[in-house]
Amino acid sequence: MAGSPPSSESGSWFERWDERGLAIACLVAVLGSATAALFGLPAAWQMPFLFTAVYAILRTLVPLTASRRELAGLRTEVELLRRDFDQVNSSRIEHYPDAASFYKAATDYLVTRGTRHLDTWYMRIGTPDDFSESTAPFAEYFQAVLDWAAAGGSVKRLFCIGSSRGYTRWTAQHREETRHLRSYSIREVTWPIKADLMSMAIMDTSAVFLAFTVGDRVQGMRIEDSEAASYFKSYFDRHWENARDVPRAPAA
Numbered sequence: 100m101a102g103s104p105p106s107s108e109s110g111s112w113f114e115r116w117d118e119r120g121l122a123i124a125c126l127v128a129v130l131g132s133a134t135a136a137l138f139g140l141p142a143a144w145q146m147p148f149l150f151t152a153v154y155a156i157l158r159t160l161v162p163l164t165a166s167r168r169e170l171a172g173l174r175t176e177v178e179l180l181r182r183d184f185d186q187v188n189s190s191r192i193e194h195y196p197d198a199a200s201f202y203k204a205a206t207d208y209l210v211t212r213g214t215r216h217l218d219t220w221y222m223r224i225g226t227p228d229d230f231s232e233s234t235a236p237f238a239e240y241f242q243a244v245l246d247w248a249a250a251g252g253s254v255k256r257l258f259c260i261g262s263s264r265g266y267t268r269w270t271a272q273h274r275e276e277t278r279h280l281r282s283y284s285i286r287e288v289t290w291p292i293k294a295d296l297m298s299m300a301i302m303d304t305s306a307v308f309l310a311f312t313v314g315d316r317v318q319g320m321r322i323e324d325s326e327a328a329s330y331f332k333s334y335f336d337r338h339w340e341n342a343r344d345v346p347r348a349p350a351a
Contacts (some may be wrong), residue, residue: 191323198317202240205300205308208321209247214302217244218335220257222296223312226269227258234317248283256283257335257342259290274345286342301335304328 195201209217223230231238248254258273260266270287277283290296295312302308307328310319322328 191321193321193323195319195321198234198236201308201310201317201319202236204321206240206243208302208306208308209243209252209300212302212305214252214305216253216255216303217247217300218255218332218339219244219300220259220298220335220338222259222261222290222298224261224293224295226266227273228269237317245277245280245283248277248280251282253282254280254284255335255339256285257339258285258287258345259296260287261291261293270345285345286339287345288338288342299331299335301328301331304332307331 193204195204208214221227227237227241231241244252244254244256258266258270260270270285274285277285298310298312300308304325305328306321306323308319308321310317
């Protein structure tokens with residue numbers, strides 16, 4: 100703005116006068132020392148000139164004004180680096196070596212982090228009941244999702260119809276059992292591969308839980324990053340759009 104000279108110009112102006120004062124101090128020290136020596140003045144009269152000379156030498160060796168400016172610039176750069184570092188390290192990845200730690204972490208995150216929406220898919224060859232019999236922590240997590248939905252949480256749950264013979268009947272029965280949950284939606288896809296695929300749970304757009312199952316062994320990880328979660332969310336939505344609604348259970 101007009102009338103407000105940049106700080107760099109003010110610093111240059113100050114430095115020019117600082118340098119002029121230093122030159123004058125050197126000149127005074129030289130003239131004073133020469134005069135004192137010429138007229139044989141006592142040493143006490145020469146002390147001011149001596150101190151002036153020492154000051155001029157120190158100021159020449161240590162440019163204080165420039166150092167202050169450089170330190171201020173360095174402080175700014177450190178703050179910028181710290182901010183960039185915090186942004187880069189905002190993503191957190193945590194690993195879980197077994198089913199107990201994985202499903203407990205998923206349940207805790209769901210109910211304690213103020214999560215509003217859950218997108219999740221179950222991609223195993225056995226039904227959730229079959230898997231629950233061998234993996235108790237999963238059974239607790241599965242029920243926790245239902246309880247959370249009953250309390251107002253929004254859930255989209257996608258089931259993979261695998262090679263288990265009773266899978267179709269199970270999903271139909273599950274649909275009837277959860278019909279009262281207004282914010283709990285389920286769909287199914289056919290993926291008849293004889294191996295468990297990666298299951299996942301996307302909580303809002305802040306965290307993704309990935310479960311890898313081999314037999315009865317479960318290992319998993321949590322990726323707490325909004326950008327990564329958005330990738331998985333788009334991936335899930337594509338499958339959800341192409342999945343089919345679960346039909347009613349056949350009459351007994």
